[in-house]
Amino acid sequence: MIRSLPIAGRVGLFFVAAWLLLAVIGPSIAPHPVGAVVAPDVYGAFSAAHPLGTDYLGRDMLSRILHGARFTIGLALVAALAASITGTTLALVAATAGGWVDEVMSRLMDTLISIPSKMLALVMVASFGSSVGLLILTAAVSYTPGAFRIARSLAVNVKTLEYVQAARARGERLPYVAVVEILPNMVNPMLADFGLRFVFVVLLLSGMSFLGLGVQPPNADLGSLVRENISGLFEGAPAVVMPAIAIATLTVSVNLLIDGISGRARTVEA
Amino acid sequence: MAPLVEVQGLRVVVRKGAGDAAIVDDVSFAIPKGEVLALIGESGSGKTTIALSLLGYARRGCRIAGGSIRIGETKVLDLDDEGLYELRGRQVSYIAQSAASAFNPMKTIMDQVVEGAVIHGTLTRAAAEAKAVELFTALALPDPKNIGARYPHQVSGGQLQRLMAAMALITDPELVVLDEPTTALDVTTQIEVLRAFKKVVRERGATAVYVSHDLAVVAQMADQILVLSDGKMREVGATDDILVRPKHPYTQSLLAAAAPKPRGEATATQAAPLLEIRGLVAGYGRVGADGLPATRVLDDIDLTIARGSTIGVIGESGSGKTTLARVVAGLVPAARGTVLFNGQPLPTNLKERTREQFRRIQIVFQNADTVLNPTHTIERILARPLAFYHGVRGEEARKRIARLLDLVKLPATLAGRKPAELSGGQKQRVNLARALAAEPDLILCDEVTSALDTVVGAAVLDLLAELRRELGVSYMFISHDISTVRAVCDEVVVLYSGCKVDSGSRKALAAPPFHPYADLLISSVPELRTGWLDGLPARLAVEAPAPGAEKPPAGLCTFLDRCPVRIAGKCDREAPPRRALGGGKEILCHHTSAELEALQA
Numbered sequence: 083m084i085r086s087l088p089i090a091g092r093v094g095l096f097f098v099a100a101w102l103l104l105a106v107i108g109p110s111i112a113p114h115p116v117g118a119v120v121a122p123d124v125y126g127a128f129s130a131a132h133p134l135g136t137d138y139l140g141r142d143m144l145s146r147i148l149h150g151a152r153f154t155i156g157l158a159l160v161a162a163l164a165a166s167i168t169g170t171t172l173a174l175v176a177a178t179a180g181g182w183v184d185e186v187m188s189r190l191m192d193t194l195i196s197i198p199s200k201m202l203a204l205v206m207v208a209s210f211g212s213s214v215g216l217l218i219l220t221a222a223v224s225y226t227p228g229a230f231r232i233a234r235s236l237a238v239n240v241k242t243l244e245y246v247q248a249a250r251a252r253g254e255r256l257p258y259v260a261v262v263e264i265l266p267n268m269v270n271p272m273l274a275d276f277g278l279r280f281v282f283v284v285l286l287l288s289g290m291s292f293l294g295l296g297v298q299p300p301n302a303d304l305g306s307l308v309r310e311n312i313s314g315l316f317e318g319a320p321a322v323v324m325p326a327i328a329i330a331t332l333t334v335s336v337n338l339l340i341d342g343i344s345g346r347a348r349t350v351e352a
Numbered sequence: 353m354a355p356l357v358e359v360q361g362l363r364v365v366v367r368k369g370a371g372d373a374a375i376v377d378d379v380s381f382a383i384p385k386g387e388v389l390a391l392i393g394e395s396g397s398g399k400t401t402i403a404l405s406l407l408g409y410a411r412r413g414c415r416i417a418g419g420s421i422r423i424g425e426t427k428v429l430d431l432d433d434e435g436l437y438e439l440r441g442r443q444v445s446y447i448a449q450s451a452a453s454a455f456n457p458m459k460t461i462m463d464q465v466v467e468g469a470v471i472h473g474t475l476t477r478a479a480a481e482a483k484a485v486e487l488f489t490a491l492a493l494p495d496p497k498n499i500g501a502r503y504p505h506q507v508s509g510g511q512l513q514r515l516m517a518a519m520a521l522i523t524d525p526e527l528v529v530l531d532e533p534t535t536a537l538d539v540t541t542q543i544e545v546l547r548a549f550k551k552v553v554r555e556r557g558a559t560a561v562y563v564s565h566d567l568a569v570v571a572q573m574a575d576q577i578l579v580l581s582d583g584k585m586r587e588v589g590a591t592d593d594i595l596v597r598p599k600h601p602y603t604q605s606l607l608a609a610a611a612p613k614p615r616g617e618a619t620a621t622q623a624a625p626l627l628e629i630r631g632l633v634a635g636y637g638r639v640g641a642d643g644l645p646a647t648r649v650l651d652d653i654d655l656t657i658a659r660g661s662t663i664g665v666i667g668e669s670g671s672g673k674t675t676l677a678r679v680v681a682g683l684v685p686a687a688r689g690t691v692l693f694n695g696q697p698l699p700t701n702l703k704e705r706t707r708e709q710f711r712r713i714q715i716v717f718q719n720a721d722t723v724l725n726p727t728h729t730i731e732r733i734l735a736r737p738l739a740f741y742h743g744v745r746g747e748e749a750r751k752r753i754a755r756l757l758d759l760v761k762l763p764a765t766l767a768g769r770k771p772a773e774l775s776g777g778q779k780q781r782v783n784l785a786r787a788l789a790a791e792p793d794l795i796l797c798d799e800v801t802s803a804l805d806t807v808v809g810a811a812v813l814d815l816l817a818e819l820r821r822e823l824g825v826s827y828m829f830i831s832h833d834i835s836t837v838r839a840v841c842d843e844v845v846v847l848y849s850g851c852k853v854d855s856g857s858r859k860a861l862a863a864p865p866f867h868p869y870a871d872l873l874i875s876s877v878p879e880l881r882t883g884w885l886d887g888l889p890a891r892l893a894v895e896a897p898a899p900g901a902e903k904p905p906a907g908l909c910t911f912l913d914r915c916p917v918r919i920a921g922k923c924d925r926e927a928p929p930r931r932a933l934g935g936g937k938e939i940l941c942h943h944t945s946a947e948l949e950a951l952q953a
Binding site: 243244245247248250251252253254263266267 | 681682683702705707710711714715717718719722723724725726727728736737740786790
């Protein structure tokens with residue numbers, strides 16, 4: 083499995099695995115608690131005591147990132163999973179039922195997709211206040227229509243294939259056709275789509291946190307780390323560069339891995 | 353004089369694990385100028401690989417590993433990229449199997465036909481267009497001056513194939529490679545394309561390599577035949593020698609499979625018919641106020657299948673034969689008419705059918721590659737109907753699966769594999785085994801052998817006949833290939849444009865009188881002898897209509913615009929009567945039996 087991945091895919095796999103590991107064990111290996119002010123100087127440079135420097139209050143950046151990764155990755159994972167699973171399930175229902183069911187569901191999703199995700203998130207936070215649950219729900223709702231569209235077009239294609247026709251002619255009920263005949267043949271592209279959604283959610287959450295509407299202090303996800311240290315940008319402080327690099331490696335590596343997997347799926351089919 | 357093309361010890365390998373596996377091994381041949389060499393063999397025999405290597409090309413993952421290819425003065429395998437570019441533009445050209453996918457639907461035909469010559473700077477645009485019109489005329493295309501302005505979807509499949517030939521010939525190449533150019537066409541269309549190809553090859557003295565799996569087609573086109581299997585040369589010789597005095601056992605088996613022998617005798621009892629269709633009308637699209645669908649595919653079809661017998665349904669693509677099977681299977685609802693199964697009315701709607709009705713009628717689809725779910729194992733595919741219809745599970749199911757695989761002559765070890773690991777013939781057998789698992793009374797076979805090689809197809813036909821003897825199932829056998837239908841069916845129905853134009857027993861299909869369309873269909877099947885194409889009667893030179901061409905007005909004979917023997921003032925005024933010709937034969941035509949016999953003598 084790993085061997086069949088191209089080199090870029092393997093690099094992606096390595097970084098994704100590393101980030102997942104950090105999300106799990108990060109807080110327990112962090113040298114300092116998340117809110118502790120440990121250094122006398124703010125925007126400290128790389129040093130032995132603080133390998134990634136210190137932030138605008140003199141907190142250890144390495145610890146901040148190790149704690150923050152859990153928020154970014156955890157939130158994005160849950161939200162992207164929710165979006166992909168809901169989208170795929172609804173799409174299967176729409177595609178197999180067809181007719182007016184499909185029509186109504188598709189138009190509803192089109193309506194949802196026309197709302198910009200960031201606007202939706204801002205409105206939600208403005209009305210209900212920021213909380214982890216709300217952020218997950220918002221991200222999941224705004225990315226479900228995209229997953230639905232892709233899954234529906236896949237399901238509609240698979241539905242016309244002869245093995246599905248054969249199942250229909252055998253007298254199979256629609257749920258069986260959807261789950262046993264159609265679903266397994268959409269899993270690969272939907273996995274690739276899931277990876278993309280994950281990246282979108284990371285960026286959405288980071289953006290929200292950057293605006294100060296995401297995860298609230300003293301906790302911080304990678305996006306809020308960039309925001310709170312933004313004034314250090316002019317001093318070239320590692321405190322603002324490091325979390326930005328963290329976001330970049332996470333999103334790019336997920337993309338590399340997905341491209342590797344879907345590319346492999348293509349060569350297997352050919 | 354040295355031959356124009358000379359291939360010595362050609363070897364093409366494919367990367368496989370650590371080492372290389374040869375897919376073409378030690379192939380040598382020579383083609384004198386102006387002659388046609390046919391490469392014949394089953395799929396996977398390496399014939400297309402050899403054809404492509406003449407253009408200095410190997411498919412992805414393959415590599416030309418040895419040997420030499422000389423075309424004229426050029427040593428193809430020594431060329432660099434630039435040399436190959438020149439070679440492909442001027443010296444060698446390629447005609448692919450599917451013209452439909454070789455043309456860009458967004459550009460006019462003329463743009464694409466002259467493209468090669470203009471890009472390579474062989475001709476100016478104006479000269480190339482003049483040349484193209486000349487080629488269109490030579491290829492017997494209708495309206496040669498203006499056909500170039502059309503888009504690919506505006507011409508028929510056979511015309512498109514000839515236009516592709518024009519595209520290949522525009523640079524006056526020394527060698528033309530034709531890769532299964534008529535395989536995807538209907539027999540009636542194939543004939544017009546073969547005629548045009550033959551004429552052009554003869555008039556222009558073109559040297560050609562003709563790749564095909566069909567010996568009868570090759571017999572018309574080739575001077576020499578090279579027989580391949582598993583990438584190795586089995587036999588090479590003059591066409592007549594190969595056809596009449598084949599030496600290699602493999603060639604003999606190919607020849608035997610190409611002339612199908614009758615299988616299975618009519619064992620039909622006089623009991624009530626198994627399936628009876630009366631006045632069936634069906635189609636697709638929105639259902640109008642009169643209860644008829646927008647596009648009518650089947651019109652007033654009557655058909656009876658006796659228990660234990662096999663009925664053949666033939667016709668070209670678009671004749672409605674697949675729709676007929678789908679109506680019986682319940683996938684397409686009937687707009688009018690009744691379907692009786694065992695004397696009981698059969699709902700033509702999936703929702704209203706009982707599980708027992710589903711079980712007793714099984715459909716076997718055409719394309720073995722898409723009919724098995726690629727994510728399921730063979731065991732799972734076969735286990736489903738056993739559990740679904742018979743409630744058989746666990747150990748008992750495993751035994752039944754082993755028995756089913758044995759019945760279709762597959763090893764039991766296949767059960768754990770996925771469809772992608774099986775060959776085309778094996779997949780078609782699993783497809784059949786799945787239908788048999790239901791223990792049906794009637795199996796609808798939709799073009800079950802069309803996608804298979806001749807030898808494999810013949811084995812599947814043998815299997816069908818054997819199962820019929822052992823299990824007493826009935827078949828509705830749908831095919832465009834009249835020789836297969838003749839081989840397995842007791843009765844035959846000929847469909848044209850959704851109408852039943854001719855029907856009768858297998859014997860009635862052997863000699864005139866036929867309906868004019870049945871005559872065209874039957875006489876268009878290439879025979880396994882040289883000179884058949886040249887000796888064809890003129891009445892068979894009928895162009896297939898272009899897509900979107902207007903159909904004859906409702907009520908009149910649907911074959912009117914193509915019929916070579918239509919009676920002016922009669923056929924275009926009155927609906928044709930259904931004539932019973934004795935012996936159970938029925939045709940839909942104004943001509944009397946005697947008139948038809950005289951015309952088709």
